[in-house]
Amino acid sequence: MLRLLLNARVFAPEPLGLRHVLVAGEQIAGLFDAPPDLAGVAVETTDLEGRALVPGLVDAHVHITGGGGEAGYASSVPPIPLSHYTAHGVTSVVGLLGTDDVTRSTENLVARAYALRQEGLSAWCWTGGYAVPPRTLSGDVRRDIVFVDPIVGCAEIAISDHRSSQPTFDELARLAAACHTAGMISGKAGVLHFHLGDGARGLDFVRRLRRDTEVPARTLMPTHVNRNPDLFDEALRLVREDGVGVDVTAFPDDEHLAPALSAPDAVERFWNAGLPDALLTLTSDAGGSLPTFDATGNLVKMGVAAPDALLATLQTLLRRGHPLERILPTMTATPAARLRLHAKGRIAAGYDADLVVLDDDDALVSTMARGRWHVLDGQQIVRGTFEH
Numbered sequence: 001m002l003r004l005l006l007n008a009r010v011f012a013p014e015p016l017g018l019r020h021v022l023v024a025g026e027q028i029a030g031l032f033d034a035p036p037d038l039a040g041v042a043v044e045t046t047d048l049e050g051r052a053l054v055p056g057l058v059d060a061h062v063h064i065t066g067g068g069g070e071a072g073y074a075s076s077v078p079p080i081p082l083s084h085y086t087a088h089g090v091t092s093v094v095g096l097l098g099t100d101d102v103t104r105s106t107e108n109l110v111a112r113a114y115a116l117r118q119e120g121l122s123a124w125c126w127t128g129g130y131a132v133p134p135r136t137l138s139g140d141v142r143r144d145i146v147f148v149d150p151i152v153g154c155a156e157i158a159i160s161d162h163r164s165s166q167p168t169f170d171e172l173a174r175l176a177a178a179c180h181t182a183g184m185i186s187g188k189a190g191v192l193h194f195h196l197g198d199g200a201r202g203l204d205f206v207r208r209l210r211r212d213t214e215v216p217a218r219t220l221m222p223t224h225v226n227r228n229p230d231l232f233d234e235a236l237r238l239v240r241e242d243g244v245g246v247d248v249t250a251f252p253d254d255e256h257l258a259p260a261l262s263a264p265d266a267v268e269r270f271w272n273a274g275l276p277d278a279l280l281t282l283t284s285d286a287g288g289s290l291p292t293f294d295a296t297g298n299l300v301k302m303g304v305a306a307p308d309a310l311l312a313t314l315q316t317l318l319r320r321g322h323p324l325e326r327i328l329p330t331m332t333a334t335p336a337a338r339l340r341l342h343a344k345g346r347i348a349a350g351y352d353a354d355l356v357v358l359d360d361d362d363a364l365v366s367t368m369a370r371g372r373w374h375v376l377d378g379q380q381i382v383r384g385t386f387e388h
């Protein structure tokens with residue numbers, strides 16, 4: 001099946017101007033200055049009329065099985081249906097387990113990644129969960145990364161958090177080494193992805209892993225670093241002094257989440273600090289629960305983080321005047337490169353046809369995942385198996 005997208009203002013993420021994009025099957029076949037001559041060939045043509053065409057969003061921290069479970073059995077979040085990703089431009093996800101790595105399993109997580117692939121998305125996952133020793137499929141982090149196709153690393157190991165397993169430095173050092181060597185053997189990313197809590201130890205362990213072991217900086221990826229201002233300052237120092245890339249969580253804009261820095265604020269502070277763009281990624285934490293407590297600590301409301309957070313952050317940063325080509329890499333090319341998701345995160349010949357069309361108001365018009373329109377002209381045309 002050939003699809004020709006005419007008059008696309010392409011951001012690859014770098015701006016390429018007006019191009020005509022040919023999609024063959026699941027891949028981008030080429031970008032042309034003039035419409036290619038396809039006389040006699042069956043081709044579906046869509047005229048984008050100069051609208052922006054950007055890479056499908058890559059969300060590297062998603063509770064694809066549903067997360068939660070921190071307020072009793074009934075607080076376990078159900079899986080996120082397919083359309084909730086594509087409606088908001090997300091075409092690649094990396095799933096993980098969180099606090100509840102007891103009733104949830106790596107087997108279930110891997111199966112959910114395969115399910116999303118069957119439904120047309122691109123999906124991977126992290127082995128492990130909050131606890132050390134980590135929940136795994138094969139009994140061993142290295143074997144999981146080396147032998148299980150969708151598994152790219154280990155996450156989200158909780159540190160500086162009352163919900164962590166209180167791992168020791170030596171345990172974390174061995175885990176980081178396991179990820180690093182498994183990445184070398186498999187050619188995968190082999191990243192150790194940390195959940196950061198509000199604990200006073202902050203990023204101590206991560207900094208020590210760089211200073212007291214030989215584990216390379218690219219192996220380490222702390223997230224939720226914008227959950228409080230002190231932690232974020234520490235994260236900026238970690239980037240500057242230790243070369244470790246940090247991941248910002250796109251917490252929903254909600255006063256109950258204070259003192260967290262919003263993702264747009266955190267991104268601006270990162271840019272203002274003059275740090276390398278390649279060391280900043282953004283993720284949604286979608287599927288994680290968002291409990292709201294009253295003044296006496298009682299649960300009054302249970303929300304769920306949603307896959308719309310990346311697009312919302314992109315739109316906010318655009319409204320604040322930042323150029324699309326500066327914003328896009330944080331949620332496309334950079335996480336794809338960081339996690340070695342080949343042929344993802346860019347618009348180029350040979351890359352997967354994961355594409356998002358934005359209108360002049362920065363609203364999402366269409367989403368293509370692996371060469372197939374999931375959203376077209378504002379209509380959700382592909383839904384998950386149980387969404388009808």
Ligand SMILES: [Zn+2]
Binds near residue numbers: 098156195196
């Ligand atoms: Zn987390």
